[in-house]
Amino acid sequence: VVASASYEARVFGVRSAVPSLRARRLCPHLIVVPPDHRAYEAASEEVFAIFRRFTPLVEGLSLDEAFLDVSGLRLHATSPVAVGEDLQRTIRTELGLPASVGIASTKFVAKLASEAAKPDGLRHVPAGRVREFLDPLPVSALWGVGEATLAALARLGIETVADLAAQPRPALARALGDSLADHLSRLAVGDDPRPVRSDHEVKSVSAEETYPEDLSTLAEVEAALRGHADRVGARLRRAGLAARTVTLKVRFSDFTTITRSETTAGPTDVDIEIFDAARRLLRRADLAGRGVRLVGIAASGLSEAGAPRQLIVGEDERWHRLDSAVDEIRSRFGHDSVVPARLNPGRPPSGR
DNA sequence: TCTGGGGTCCTAGGACCC
């Protein structure tokens, strides 16, 4: 599916999440470029480094978006707009990248302002003009209103943010539940008390893959899981984290998706332990001969790997040392320089 | 038109504890 579309392609209806077949039908002369995540990450780091030159209060939202709390700069800068322009100019001259800037007194209005500023613009919504800015927007513009919520709101005849602001609370709560109703009716009038948080912690690490052909045997599924367990384990170790909970995700050919999870006393960052947990969960999942389109592994319940950990009976420290050695070899000779026996096509799939 | 991969947050039920 399309991860991102240029403005030229968007004219044809090609945008994020559109399946590539459909995208080519919509725009036969479409130019498709495979993603290059390393390049994006490298660029992201440079942009974020510039952000932090402006303020330490940077809350990353994704690779290419962040909230900056610049209220502390008030004494030094002539205006919020001047800060935004300076930021935009710095990114352009130092990195050659365009950036859109939204300025407001709350996070979600700033986010919407930056949407309105795209591409490569700047939009300031002063505190006194927030309602004026929000009212005509479609409710789908609000952060947190997706397909399901949009449909529920449409049933109440709510289309714009102004409609939402005018809606009596009880009816909204019946349709959406107390929590979401409360949240959205606050946003509708520009009320968003959430501060910019720079202390973000990673909550989970996962790896999954959708296969072009359904996996049909247990051996195939296990081989896929071995690869995922390796990736999750390596990323945990790189981040210095260990996980207490392992979650298996299976999507069948009819797109139904199940998850099974297991929580243990001792956090782990060991590939083989993550793999063994996933295998136990797989046994519980009961594939019943159904074709498997996707499998994935997620690790959560994270803590610092150096933290005191419960010793498990039968635990073998050598696996941990093995993983560290493999990490080291791969960092020098590439990922494919060492593979688990069961992923080596030249060998029978009996090894671990 | 069949629908990626990496995440976060919420809900609801059940087990368990005091």
Added chain:
DNA sequence: TCTGGGGTCCTAGGACCC
């Protein structure tokens, strides 16, 4: 034989975001 109230943790699923 019927059974409180408060709390935490775990599990499964789903909505949503980029």
